[in-house]
Amino acid sequence: MSAHTCTSADLDGLASQLEGEFHCHETMRSLYATDASEYQEQPLAMALPRTEGDLAQLVAFARRHGLGLIPRAAGTSLAGQVVGPGSVVDVGRHLNRILAVDAPRRRGRVKPGVVRNELNLALKPYRLFFAPETSTPNRAMIGGMVGNNSCGAN
Ligand SMILES: Cc1cc2nc3c(=O)[nH]c(=O)nc-3n(C[C@H](O)[C@H](O)[C@H](O)COP(=O)(O)OP(=O)(O)OC[C@H]3O[C@@H](n4cnc5c(N)ncnc54)[C@H](O)[C@@H]3O)c2cc1C
Structure with a gap:
């Protein structure tokens, strides 16, 4: 307690x-x-x-x-x-917007509840992707990935 x-x-x-x-x-x-x-x-x-x-x-x-x-x-x-x-x-329910993508500088601003795979779908037209690849990329959110220092096989 x-x-x-x-x-x-x-x-x-x-x-x-x-x-x-x-x-x-x-x-x-x-x-x-x-x-x-x-x-x-x-x-x-x-x-x-x-x-x-x-x-x-x-x-x-x-x-x-x-x-x-x-x-x-x-x-x-x-x-x-x-x-x-x-x-x-x-933070996943409401704080889940991608705020900005600056493709030439390879930078973006997101709220912590953006799901990793959804971010990569939005980045696809720019031929960019957010690299850390957990086994849970269709759920894991950027806030949680940063919090856990998440990574994957590559
Ligand atoms: C089947 C399975 C396979 C997995 N495979 C992998 C793998 O391959 N690689 C890997 O790294 N992990 C793996 N994991 C663990 C987990 O899925 C990842 O670490 C994932 O990235 C966590 O994201 P999440 O959104 O679920 O975060 P959460 O579990 O919700 O949070 C993770 C941490 O971040 C903190 N946090 C969340 N949001 C914020 C915020 N806004 N500000 C500050 N702190 C915050 C939380 O307090 C917590 O300490 C796996 C889990 C499962 C169940």
Whole structure:
């Protein structure tokens, strides 16, 4: 158990300030109690942020109350990376846009919830691709790939 200091009134207050969703009820907490690993733990709450402002508020709230914050992309981690007692923050639901592709400089800007294969479909017309090739490329998202330092056979 984490030694957080927040009450249900604090959690309700946070929920009312976000543009995205913030859930503390049993069903959503159970849905986010697992990833692809064998670990299981029900979080205190889970969030579906819509904006960077939502993320900033979630971070500030977690700091203020000593609450763990667990960013979650596709949840295909194998060592319990996205399971824990704090707030699980699902960046895959809403933060999933490709913002810009600068083909000549081989650079792009994406939100963390962009799926690796979908990014490569968008890059195909430019004859470019995002190279790290996990075995889960039709699910794994860029935020999670960076978080795990993901790689593949090549
Ligand atoms: C069958 C199978 C095969 C696999 N094969 C491979 C493989 O070949 N190579 C490989 O590298 N991995 C492999 N994996 C592990 C996993 O699929 C990859 O590491 C994948 O890239 C994780 O992406 P994800 O979107 O699921 O991330 P998640 O599991 O959701 O998150 C991964 C980490 O990133 C953090 N994170 C997520 N979003 C953010 C964010 N916005 N900001 C900061 N941190 C963030 C999370 O907190 C977590 O610590 C495999 C898994 C399975 C189930």
